Amino acid sequence: NAGVTQTPKFQVLKTGQSMTLQCAQDMNHNSMYWYRQDPGMGLRLIYYSASEGTTDKGEVPNGYNVSRLNKREFSLRLESAAPSQTSVYFCASSEARQGGYGYTFGSGTRLTVV
Amino acid sequence: EDKVVQSPLSLVVHEGDTVTLNCSYEVTNFRSLLWYKQEKKAPTFLFMLTSSGIEKKSGRLSSILDKKELFSILNITATQTGDSAVYLCAVLPGANSGYALNFGKGTSLLVTP
Numbered sequence: 001n002a003g004v005t006q007t008p009k010f011q012v013l014k015t016g017q018s019m020t021l022q023c024a025q026d027m028n029h030n031s032m033y034w035y036r037q038d039p040g041m042g043l044r045l046i047y048y049s050a051s052e053g054t055t056d057k058g059e060v061p062n063g064y065n066v067s068r069l070n071k072r073e074f075s076l077r078l079e080s081a082a083p084s085q086t087s088v089y090f091c092a093s094s095e096a097r098q099g100g101y102g103y104t105f106g107s108g109t110r111l112t113v114v
Numbered sequence: 115e116d117k118v119v120q121s122p123l124s125l126v127v128h129e130g131d132t133v134t135l136n137c138s139y140e141v142t143n144f145r146s147l148l149w150y151k152q153e154k155k156a157p158t159f160l161f162m163l164t165s166s167g168i169e170k171k172s173g174r175l176s177s178i179l180d181k182k183e184l185f186s187i188l189n190i191t192a193t194q195t196g197d198s199a200v201y202l203c204a205v206l207p208g209a210n211s212g213y214a215l216n217f218g219k220g221t222s223l224l225v226t227p
Contacts, residue, residue: 031213040123042202042217043157050212058214090156094213103148103215105156 006106023091120218137203
Protein backbone atom coordinates (compact mmCIF):
# COMPACT_ATOMS: atom_id res chain seq x y z
CA ASN A 1 0.00 0.00 0.00
CA ALA A 2 1.28 3.48 -0.89
CA GLY A 3 2.07 5.68 2.05
CA VAL A 4 4.59 6.63 4.70
CA THR A 5 6.33 3.86 6.62
CA GLN A 6 7.98 4.51 9.97
CA THR A 7 10.16 2.15 11.95
CA PRO A 8 10.25 1.20 14.73
CA LYS A 9 6.71 1.57 16.12
CA PHE A 10 7.87 1.43 19.74
CA GLN A 11 11.25 1.98 21.39
CA VAL A 12 12.58 2.29 24.92
CA LEU A 13 15.98 3.92 25.34
CA LYS A 14 18.18 4.64 28.30
CA THR A 15 19.35 8.20 28.85
CA GLY A 16 22.43 8.84 26.73
CA GLN A 17 21.75 6.13 24.16
CA SER A 18 21.46 6.98 20.50
CA MET A 19 19.03 5.78 17.87
CA THR A 20 17.72 6.56 14.41
CA LEU A 21 14.06 6.67 13.47
CA GLN A 22 13.49 5.65 9.87
CA CYS A 23 10.90 7.03 7.49
CA ALA A 24 10.23 6.13 3.88
CA GLN A 25 7.51 7.25 1.45
CA ASP A 26 6.61 5.73 -1.89
CA MET A 27 4.43 8.53 -3.29
CA ASN A 28 7.27 10.43 -4.97
CA HIS A 29 6.61 13.44 -2.71
CA ASN A 30 9.18 16.22 -2.67
CA SER A 31 8.79 17.34 0.96
CA MET A 32 9.18 15.33 4.16
CA TYR A 33 8.78 16.27 7.83
CA TRP A 34 9.39 15.07 11.35
CA TYR A 35 6.97 16.08 14.11
CA ARG A 36 6.77 15.21 17.77
CA GLN A 37 3.57 15.09 19.76
CA ASP A 38 3.35 15.45 23.52
CA PRO A 39 0.13 15.35 25.55
CA GLY A 40 -1.89 18.54 25.05
CA MET A 41 0.70 20.03 22.67
CA GLY A 42 -0.53 19.25 19.17
CA LEU A 43 2.23 18.38 16.69
CA ARG A 44 5.44 20.38 16.76
CA LEU A 45 7.82 20.46 13.81
CA ILE A 46 11.34 19.18 14.49
CA TYR A 47 12.93 19.29 11.02
CA TYR A 48 11.75 19.33 7.47
CA SER A 49 13.17 18.67 4.04
CA ALA A 50 11.56 20.70 1.27
CA SER A 51 13.32 18.65 -1.39
CA GLU A 52 16.01 16.02 -1.77
CA GLY A 53 19.34 17.39 -0.57
CA THR A 54 17.92 20.10 1.70
CA THR A 55 16.98 20.11 5.37
CA ASP A 56 15.83 22.90 7.68
CA LYS A 57 15.10 23.33 11.37
CA GLY A 58 11.58 23.53 12.64
CA GLU A 59 10.21 24.72 15.95
CA VAL A 60 11.99 22.19 18.25
CA PRO A 61 15.23 20.96 16.60
CA ASN A 62 17.52 20.79 19.64
CA GLY A 63 18.83 17.30 20.37
CA TYR A 64 18.01 15.96 16.91
CA ASN A 65 19.70 15.56 13.53
CA VAL A 66 18.20 14.51 10.23
CA SER A 67 19.32 13.03 6.93
CA ARG A 68 17.46 13.15 3.65
CA LEU A 69 19.12 10.08 2.22
CA ASN A 70 17.26 10.22 -1.10
CA LYS A 71 13.84 11.31 -2.29
CA ARG A 72 12.14 8.40 -0.47
CA GLU A 73 13.88 8.40 2.91
CA PHE A 74 14.17 10.93 5.74
CA SER A 75 15.69 9.75 9.01
CA LEU A 76 15.71 11.36 12.46
CA ARG A 77 18.63 10.73 14.81
CA LEU A 78 18.84 11.20 18.55
CA GLU A 79 22.55 11.29 19.39
CA SER A 80 22.19 11.25 23.18
CA ALA A 81 18.62 10.59 24.25
CA ALA A 82 17.13 12.53 27.17
CA PRO A 83 13.89 11.92 29.11
CA SER A 84 12.52 15.16 27.61
CA GLN A 85 12.57 13.41 24.23
CA THR A 86 9.96 10.90 25.38
CA SER A 87 7.22 11.51 22.85
CA VAL A 88 5.33 10.16 19.86
CA TYR A 89 7.14 10.95 16.62
CA PHE A 90 5.35 11.30 13.29
CA CYS A 91 6.93 11.43 9.90
CA ALA A 92 4.96 12.98 7.04
CA SER A 93 5.40 13.76 3.40
CA SER A 94 3.68 16.15 1.02
CA GLU A 95 3.63 17.05 -2.59
CA ALA A 96 4.28 20.79 -2.64
CA ARG A 97 2.13 21.43 -5.67
CA GLN A 98 -0.87 19.86 -3.98
CA GLY A 99 -0.43 21.80 -0.73
CA GLY A 100 -2.32 20.30 2.13
CA TYR A 101 -4.17 17.63 0.17
CA GLY A 102 -0.91 15.80 -0.46
CA TYR A 103 -0.02 15.54 3.22
CA THR A 104 0.37 11.92 4.42
CA PHE A 105 1.39 10.84 7.93
CA GLY A 106 3.17 7.71 9.05
CA SER A 107 1.66 5.65 11.87
CA GLY A 108 4.05 7.06 14.48
CA THR A 109 6.87 5.90 16.75
CA ARG A 110 6.27 5.87 20.48
CA LEU A 111 9.62 6.57 22.15
CA THR A 112 10.27 6.36 25.87
CA VAL A 113 13.58 7.50 27.35
CA VAL A 114 14.23 6.27 30.88
CA GLU B 115 5.98 34.42 15.43
CA ASP B 116 3.28 32.29 13.76
CA LYS B 117 0.51 31.10 16.09
CA VAL B 118 -2.42 28.73 15.85
CA VAL B 119 -4.76 28.78 18.86
CA GLN B 120 -7.60 26.33 19.38
CA SER B 121 -10.43 26.58 21.83
CA PRO B 122 -11.71 25.04 23.91
CA LEU B 123 -8.85 22.70 24.79
CA SER B 124 -11.28 20.05 25.96
CA LEU B 125 -15.00 19.48 25.78
CA VAL B 126 -17.44 16.87 27.09
CA VAL B 127 -20.87 16.59 25.49
CA HIS B 128 -23.77 14.13 25.34
CA GLU B 129 -24.61 12.14 22.26
CA GLY B 130 -26.85 14.16 19.97
CA ASP B 131 -25.42 17.54 20.98
CA THR B 132 -23.95 19.97 18.46
CA VAL B 133 -20.43 21.24 19.06
CA THR B 134 -18.39 24.10 17.62
CA LEU B 135 -14.62 24.02 17.74
CA ASN B 136 -12.62 27.19 17.18
CA CYS B 137 -9.28 27.92 15.58
CA SER B 138 -7.65 31.34 15.30
CA TYR B 139 -4.34 32.00 13.63
CA GLU B 140 -1.63 34.55 13.03
CA VAL B 141 0.76 33.62 10.25
CA THR B 142 2.95 35.75 8.05
CA ASN B 143 2.26 33.86 4.85
CA PHE B 144 -1.10 32.05 4.84
CA ARG B 145 -1.93 29.50 2.19
CA SER B 146 -4.62 27.21 3.67
CA LEU B 147 -6.12 26.00 6.95
CA LEU B 148 -6.63 22.30 7.59
CA TRP B 149 -8.62 20.27 10.12
CA TYR B 150 -7.62 16.80 11.26
CA LYS B 151 -9.17 14.17 13.53
CA GLN B 152 -6.83 12.13 15.69
CA GLU B 153 -7.82 8.95 17.54
CA LYS B 154 -4.71 7.58 19.28
CA LYS B 155 -2.88 7.22 15.99
CA ALA B 156 -1.85 9.42 13.09
CA PRO B 157 -4.10 12.39 12.27
CA THR B 158 -6.66 11.82 9.54
CA PHE B 159 -7.57 14.61 7.16
CA LEU B 160 -10.99 16.27 7.41
CA PHE B 161 -11.00 19.56 5.51
CA MET B 162 -8.78 22.05 3.78
CA LEU B 163 -10.01 25.66 3.59
CA THR B 164 -8.46 28.25 1.36
CA SER B 165 -11.20 30.78 0.62
CA SER B 166 -13.29 32.80 3.06
CA GLY B 167 -16.97 32.12 3.49
CA ILE B 168 -17.15 28.85 1.60
CA GLU B 169 -18.46 26.07 3.81
CA LYS B 170 -16.95 22.62 3.44
CA LYS B 171 -19.25 19.80 4.47
CA SER B 172 -18.87 16.07 5.02
CA GLY B 173 -21.81 14.30 6.61
CA ARG B 174 -22.36 15.78 10.07
CA LEU B 175 -19.13 17.78 9.96
CA SER B 176 -18.75 21.21 8.42
CA SER B 177 -16.15 23.94 8.50
CA ILE B 178 -15.75 27.52 7.36
CA LEU B 179 -12.90 30.03 7.19
CA ASP B 180 -12.89 33.79 7.83
CA LYS B 181 -9.66 35.22 6.41
CA LYS B 182 -10.51 38.75 7.50
CA GLU B 183 -10.92 37.83 11.18
CA LEU B 184 -8.31 35.03 10.92
CA PHE B 185 -10.32 32.14 12.30
CA SER B 186 -12.08 28.95 11.38
CA ILE B 187 -14.76 26.84 13.04
CA LEU B 188 -15.49 23.15 12.85
CA ASN B 189 -19.07 22.13 13.56
CA ILE B 190 -20.22 18.63 14.41
CA THR B 191 -23.98 18.08 14.57
CA ALA B 192 -25.81 15.15 16.20
CA THR B 193 -22.60 13.98 17.85
CA GLN B 194 -21.91 10.27 18.30
CA THR B 195 -19.50 8.45 20.62
CA GLY B 196 -17.35 7.73 17.58
CA ASP B 197 -16.70 11.46 17.26
CA SER B 198 -14.63 11.30 20.46
CA ALA B 199 -11.12 12.32 19.40
CA VAL B 200 -8.65 15.17 19.38
CA TYR B 201 -9.39 17.66 16.62
CA LEU B 202 -6.35 19.47 15.28
CA CYS B 203 -6.27 22.71 13.34
CA ALA B 204 -3.21 23.45 11.22
CA VAL B 205 -2.15 26.29 9.00
CA LEU B 206 -0.26 25.67 5.78
CA PRO B 207 2.18 28.49 5.02
CA GLY B 208 3.83 29.23 1.73
CA ALA B 209 6.77 27.65 0.00
CA ASN B 210 9.42 29.49 2.02
CA SER B 211 8.47 27.33 5.03
CA GLY B 212 8.71 24.11 3.05
CA TYR B 213 4.92 23.73 3.27
CA ALA B 214 5.34 22.54 6.87
CA LEU B 215 2.03 22.52 8.73
CA ASN B 216 1.83 24.66 11.87
CA PHE B 217 -0.52 22.93 14.35
CA GLY B 218 -2.59 24.18 17.23
CA LYS B 219 -2.66 22.22 20.48
CA GLY B 220 -5.90 20.51 19.60
CA THR B 221 -9.35 20.22 21.14
CA SER B 222 -10.04 16.98 22.98
CA LEU B 223 -13.70 16.05 22.46
CA LEU B 224 -15.42 13.37 24.54
CA VAL B 225 -18.95 12.36 23.56
CA THR B 226 -20.75 10.44 26.30
CA PRO B 227 -23.67 8.05 25.68
